[in-house]
Amino acid sequence: MDLLNHIYWKKKAEFALAEDIYDAWVVFAVEEGVFRYEIDGQSGEAGFADLVLCPPHVPFRRETVTPLTFHYMLFRCNSAEDERLLPPIGKSLINDTKRLASTYAYLRQASEDNDEDTTGWKTHLMLDLWRLYQWERRQSRLMETKFTEDALMAEAAVLLEEWAGEAVSLRTLAEQLALSPVQLTRRFREAFQETPSDYLKAIRLKKAKALLADSRLTLTQIAERCGYENGFYLSRVFSSTIGISPSEYRKRHQV
Numbered sequence: 001m002d003l004l005n006h007i008y009w010k011k012k013a014e015f016a017l018a019e020d021i022y023d024a025w026v027v028f029a030v031e032e033g034v035f036r037y038e039i040d041g042q043s044g045e046a047g048f049a050d051l052v053l054c055p056p057h058v059p060f061r062r063e064t065v066t067p068l069t070f071h072y073m074l075f076r077c078n079s080a081e082d083e084r085l086l087p088p089i090g091k092s093l094i095n096d097t098k099r100l101a102s103t104y105a106y107l108r109q110a111s112e113d114n115d116e117d118t119t120g121w122k123t124h125l126m127l128d129l130w131r132l133y134q135w136e137r138r139q140s141r142l143m144e145t146k147f148t149e150d151a152l153m154a155e156a157a158v159l160l161e162e163w164a165g166e167a168v169s170l171r172t173l174a175e176q177l178a179l180s181p182v183q184l185t186r187r188f189r190e191a192f193q194e195t196p197s198d199y200l201k202a203i204r205l206k207k208a209k210a211l212l213a214d215s216r217l218t219l220t221q222i223a224e225r226c227g228y229e230n231g232f233y234l235s236r237v238f239s240s241t242i243g244i245s246p247s248e249y250r251k252r253h254q255v
Helices: 080-084 097-109 115-143 151-163 171-175 181-193 196-214 217-227 229-242 246-253
Strands: 002-012 025-032 035-039 042-046 050-054 058-064 066-074 090-092
Touching: 002 246, 025 115, 035 050, 035 090, 035 115, 042 090, 042 097, 042 217, 066 080, 066 171, 066 229, 080 115, 080 196, 151 171, 151 181, 151 196, 151 217, 171 196, 196 217, 196 246, 217 246, 229 246
Parallel strands: none
Antiparallel strands: 002 066, 025 050, 025 066, 035 042, 035 058, 050 090
């Protein structure tokens, strides 16, 4: 995969062209602001942490909604394996915003340089975006299709899903399954490669992110629906795990 061009645009008020067609692949990686897009029949709005990908020779229609800060990257795929690494055409979201912000910071720093070494570094950073997306997609699929031959641990996973909105304890779950907390943790880790506590936290934070993006509920109300004692505790867990505060997440993801 070869990076052909990289431009960092800061607070671009509007696009010079409402539609363009490129001879290579192009991605708009948004740092700040919102824009509308239409690519190959797909359309929508993209903001922070969104990657909007357009293949070669396909019209890319776009319009700024608010001043847009983004990375424009034009690149060539050299094999079918390269293309398999890419996100789907249109919009894709990166959830690890802490890692993403670091990648964007390096790209900004190198934006004015196009010598061979710097281009190699920027190509590496672009590939990191694709691999990060594929890793998150893989983890999401694993979360959605949890499977184990241990029937009791499959029941444990179902109970955690059902009880995620309540203040459930590991001891309560273990007693329900006639196990000690230590036995439960060991068997669950063997079945799913993570502890029951980590599994439960992932379910709760996924729900919290959805409520932050799609509702006007207060942090206290969201905490109640996600099994946390209060908004303060949810904020602490959310910030340490996701890398930004709930309020910042809502600001970046609500449209």
